[in-house]
Amino acid sequence: MNRHPFLPQRMKIARIVDEVATHDILTFELVPLEGEIASYLPGQFAEISVFGVGEAPFGYASSPHEEGLVRFTVKRMGALTQELHRLGEGAVVGMRGPLGNSFELDRFRGKDLIVVGGGYAFTTLRSLIAYLLTPEHRGEAGRITLFYGVRNPGLFLYKPELEQWRDAEDFSLHLTVDAADEDWTGPVALVPDLVKEVAPETTNAVAVVCGPPPMIRFTLPVLEELGLREDDIFISMEMKMKCGVGMCGRCNLGPKFVCKDGPVFTLKELRELTDDF
Amino acid sequence: MTRTNTSDSLWILPADALPAFLSALAENGELWVPVPVGEGARFLPYREGLPIDLTQTPPAHPAKSILFPHSEVLFTYHRGDDGIPALTVPEFDSRFLVAFGVRSCDLHAINALDAIFLKRSVPDTGYQQRRERLRVIGIACLSPAATCFCDRMGGGPFDTTGMDVQIVPFEESYLFRILTEGGNQLLNPYLDYFQAADEGAIRKIAALEEGTSLQTGQPVDFEDLSQAIKTHNDDPYWEDLANACLGCGICTFVCPVCSCFTLVDEGTPRAGRRVRAWDACMFSTFTKEASGHNPRGAEVARVKQRFFHKFYYCIENEEPPGCVGCGRCVAQCPTSIDIREVIRHYQREGT
Numbered sequence: 001m002n003r004h005p006f007l008p009q010r011m012k013i014a015r016i017v018d019e020v021a022t023h024d025i026l027t028f029e030l031v032p033l034e035g036e037i038a039s040y041l042p043g044q045f046a047e048i049s050v051f052g053v054g055e056a057p058f059g060y061a062s063s064p065h066e067e068g069l070v071r072f073t074v075k076r077m078g079a080l081t082q083e084l085h086r087l088g089e090g091a092v093v094g095m096r097g098p099l100g101n102s103f104e105l106d107r108f109r110g111k112d113l114i115v116v117g118g119g120y121a122f123t124t125l126r127s128l129i130a131y132l133l134t135p136e137h138r139g140e141a142g143r144i145t146l147f148y149g150v151r152n153p154g155l156f157l158y159k160p161e162l163e164q165w166r167d168a169e170d171f172s173l174h175l176t177v178d179a180a181d182e183d184w185t186g187p188v189a190l191v192p193d194l195v196k197e198v199a200p201e202t203t204n205a206v207a208v209v210c211g212p213p214p215m216i217r218f219t220l221p222v223l224e225e226l227g228l229r230e231d232d233i234f235i236s237m238e239m240k241m242k243c244g245v246g247m248c249g250r251c252n253l254g255p256k257f258v259c260k261d262g263p264v265f266t267l268k269e270l271r272e273l274t275d276d277f
Numbered sequence: 278m279t280r281t282n283t284s285d286s287l288w289i290l291p292a293d294a295l296p297a298f299l300s301a302l303a304e305n306g307e308l309w310v311p312v313p314v315g316e317g318a319r320f321l322p323y324r325e326g327l328p329i330d331l332t333q334t335p336p337a338h339p340a341k342s343i344l345f346p347h348s349e350v351l352f353t354y355h356r357g358d359d360g361i362p363a364l365t366v367p368e369f370d371s372r373f374l375v376a377f378g379v380r381s382c383d384l385h386a387i388n389a390l391d392a393i394f395l396k397r398s399v400p401d402t403g404y405q406q407r408r409e410r411l412r413v414i415g416i417a418c419l420s421p422a423a424t425c426f427c428d429r430m431g432g433g434p435f436d437t438t439g440m441d442v443q444i445v446p447f448e449e450s451y452l453f454r455i456l457t458e459g460g461n462q463l464l465n466p467y468l469d470y471f472q473a474a475d476e477g478a479i480r481k482i483a484a485l486e487e488g489t490s491l492q493t494g495q496p497v498d499f500e501d502l503s504q505a506i507k508t509h510n511d512d513p514y515w516e517d518l519a520n521a522c523l524g525c526g527i528c529t530f531v532c533p534v535c536s537c538f539t540l541v542d543e544g545t546p547r548a549g550r551r552v553r554a555w556d557a558c559m560f561s562t563f564t565k566e567a568s569g570h571n572p573r574g575a576e577v578a579r580v581k582q583r584f585f586h587k588f589y590y591c592i593e594n595e596e597p598p599g600c601v602g603c604g605r606c607v608a609q610c611p612t613s614i615d616i617r618e619v620i621r622h623y624q625r626e627g628t
């Protein structure tokens with residue numbers, strides 16, 4: 001059979017984790033039904049197929065060091081994500097990936113890392129942090145400062161893991177919510193405000209930002225005020241996609257394609273590509 | 278432009294022998310010919326008795342459909358009793374694929390399609406296998422349309438770029454000019470249908486070529502045009518175009534270069550297929566996301582996308598320009614949006 005770039009690899013859903021109080025975000029753990037898992041890096045994405053419905057792109061939430069499986073965390077939105085949420089463990093889906101660039105890990109080497117995430121777009125940031133916290137990769141970055149905000153405490157993804165990260169060395173965790181519940185003892189603040197208040201050291205730092213557009217928009221000036229240069233700020237972009245390989249003409253920002261040249265861009269690149277930053 | 282010279286291998290086919298020749302050719306491969314449909318003509322697989330129109334300049338439908346079909350099955354899926362979907366990719370034809378009666382504009386467009394489907398990232402296997410099997414029997418344009426402007430975009434009525442064989446209609450026959458080894462191999466088995474061209478015929482055709490001219494302006498300087506468009510992002514001119522645009526997408530479907538597509542599943546959860554189908558950047562749903570957010574929700578953003586892609590993004594990415602001067606969008610736009618005007622608007626003075 002001819003392999004072509006649109007033929008997915010068949011993957012079995014090995015495990016499903018219900019992530020949040022609203023039950024509309026599930027993490028799917030996939031294992032290959034055939035072949036190996038192609039090697040990938042944090043920040044890349046894959047097109048996931050539900051046969052008969054279509055495909056949609058999701059960032060790898062797993063880290064490359066977790067061998068033999070991949071994980072995607074999917075919020076229920078429209079046609080494909082609803083069908084995906086109806087599938088059970090054991091069902092077979094398709095996967096095309098990895099696609100796109102990744103976080104530029106070489107540029108993080110020896111630097112402190114400020115990670116800013118919001119909402120369910122936290123998926124690839126989880127991949128990045130889990131990767132950098134493994135003993136064999138921990139030396140690749142300096143101090144990691146994580147800001148992660150959601151609307152209310154029930155909406156944090158990967159709660160058990162966040163708890164583990166609290167104790168990690170050279171790591172500081174800043175979780176925040178827009179609205180607290182009785183049990184919440186952390187800050188109630190918007191992500192950009194919290195970043196400003198904590199004001200992490202930026203002399204030898206790079207930042208990674210991933211989240212809803214308003215969070216990104218208000219966080220960028222804060223990071224720049226703290227002293228980060230525009231080519232030390234990395235942003236993961238989202239745009240409607242189909243092909244994932246720069247052919248279908250859908251996801252371009254100016255002359256660049258989010259699927260092929262991104263999804264990760266520096267703020268400097270984005271300013272050259274669009275008027276939105 | 279190549280001139281007829283006697284070192285080319287030149288053969289004459291009487292017009293009434295054309296169907297017999299095409300039928301013989303079609304026995305050994307896939308053959309696509311321009312067929313009259315409605316007021317236009319489109320490229321369809323040849324079968325005996327099908328009418329052929331070699332006069333439309335250019336045919337209303339672009340030849341891109343030969344390499345990039347309007348819809349194409351990428352794979353089929355079928356779930357057995359175990360519920361596991363089996364995926365099957367359709368077999369590819371391995372015989373040659375002849376595009377007959379294609380014009381210079383559509384052949385220049387293939388350079389642009391190659392950039393997208395073969396060179397931009399991974400090669401698209403379906404396109405690639407058709408491209409490798411492709412042999413072109415092109416045709417010279419003796420009477421270009423009023424909307425033609427290929428002479429400004431790198432082509433010309435007698436241009437032979439991309440052709441293995443060029444045919445020139447004259448009197449009650451066709452001159453076949455073999456241009457490549459591929460063309461030679463293609464025609465060789467069928468030379469019985471032909472007569473060798475004599476001096477008189479060669480002189481007449483040289484005169485035809487001499488007498489056919491298309492002079493719509495200076496060749497476009499794409500670097501200049503690209504810079505001019507890049508620096509006029511907020512020009513009110515785009516609003517004027519957007520106000521005229523119906524958003525019907527016809528310009529993209531008739532364009533030999535436009536190649537936006539979508540991927541859709543057709544079928545039931547049990548069995549069906551994934552299909553690639555033509556789509557258009559001029560539709561608002563093209564970029565509309567699940568959240569409702571749409572980066573190109575406004576008509577003006579879509580109109581800009583079309584022209585920016587053709588004349589700025591392609592050049593910036595060192596790909597061939599997205600326009601070959603076939604004039605189809607000019608001829609077929611219901612509200613007379615004219616891409617030549619856009620070029621004129623942003624061409625530096627004096628060019």
Ligand SMILES: Cc1cc2nc3c(=O)[nH]c(=O)nc-3n(C[C@H](O)[C@H](O)[C@H](O)COP(=O)(O)OP(=O)(O)OC[C@H]3O[C@@H](n4cnc5c(N)ncnc54)[C@H](O)[C@@H]3O)c2cc1C
Nearest residue numbers: 056057058059074075078079080081123239240241566567
């Ligand atoms: C690089 C990238 C990474 C992403 N990572 C995640 C993730 O980790 N978790 C998550 O929940 N969501 C993620 N998304 C968003 C996710 O792709 C959309 O929510 C999803 O496509 C919606 O599909 P649907 O069929 O349910 O919606 P519909 O509205 O029915 O969409 C129909 C089709 O349009 C396309 N489409 C629609 N919206 C989007 C969109 N926002 N982005 C891309 N394609 C779209 C898809 O092909 C989709 O199947 C990511 C998007 C991108 C571009």
Ligand code: FES
Nearest residue numbers: 242244248249259
């Ligand atoms: S998703 Fe097709 S070009 Fe990016």
